[in-house]
């Protein structure tokens with residue numbers, strides 16, 4: 427089923443999950459990019475990937491973001507991926523397309539393409555080289571993109587650990603909303619929950635939280651949904667955690683959350699070896715039955731020796747006893 431693409435409707439019926447009903451409805455995922463061994467796209471892998479996500483009650487996906495290695499892809503590759511996901515998911519997953527690029531011209535092209543192809547929402551990072559030094563610069567940049575797809579909900583992608591853009595998001599959202607009517611929310615991937623709760627009360631914004639290792643904190647401080655790498659291979663853990671919060675059982679929620687933290691530590695360690703956490707994530711995916719291939723350079727895949735060691739460490743952690751996903 428395809429929702430009418432009006433920002434307010436999407437905001438109400440799709441991602442905005444009232445705090446009492448936090449649950450799988452508010453659960454988003456992001457997408458590891460399927461690549462062949464030689465690092466070329468393998469679009470046919472999107473079919474089983476989509477089935478896997480649907481089987482695991484994922485409601486929406488974030489395409490061409492961090493985990494997708496969107497920044498390592500060409501414009502045409504990014505378009506091909508969007509088209510394929512829209513075709514394969516047939517409205518069963520909401521498709522949020524990240525259109526941030528190294529230049530505004532390409533971001534605009536990706537925005538028009540997403541709108542024309544039938545995406546459900548768009549999102550962008552800030553500029554990455556000539557970074558915005560103040561709110562006005564960021565607002566005017568976002569407006570140039572969002573105004574090209576005025577009927578699509580627009581999200582700002584706040585990821586200061588990667589972008590180095592640390593502006594205050596409460597002020598940004600408040601001011602930006604005056605200029606950008608289709609700004610409906612933010613993908614908040616910062617650990618600054620004080621800023622995030624400010625956003626929650628700055629307007630009717632949909633906040634999806636992106637720091638998987640502290641999603642529990644994010645949800646209790648005002649996020650209505652989750653979007654992050656780890657949902658790819660441990661969706662059930664996070665769904666149980668969300669269920670526990672709904673029931674008010676915080677001790678059980680914390681026990682699920684610590685699994686996320688343990689896995690992140692492993693991911694960071696292997697990520698350091700491989701040139702990025704995303705490379706480690708892609709090495710995890712075969713463990714849940716989905717081999718999405720190697721990362722693209724400058725990251726590298728695990729060697730055979732590393733893979734053995736890593737699999738042992740996952741076993742030692744008790745990963746399979748966690749029932750991480752419906753396999």
Ligand SMILES: CC(=O)N[C@H](C=O)[C@@H](O)[C@H](O)[C@H](O)CO
Pocket residue numbers: 492493585587588615636637638639653654655656690703
């Ligand atoms: C920088 C980065 O990749 N952030 C991801 C998304 O926002 C997260 O899902 C992290 O991978 C995760 O929280 C572990 O740090």
Ligand SMILES: CC(=O)C(=O)O
Pocket residue numbers: 455456457488490491492493494636653654655
């Ligand atoms: C981490 C995340 O949500 C992304 O891939 O952009």
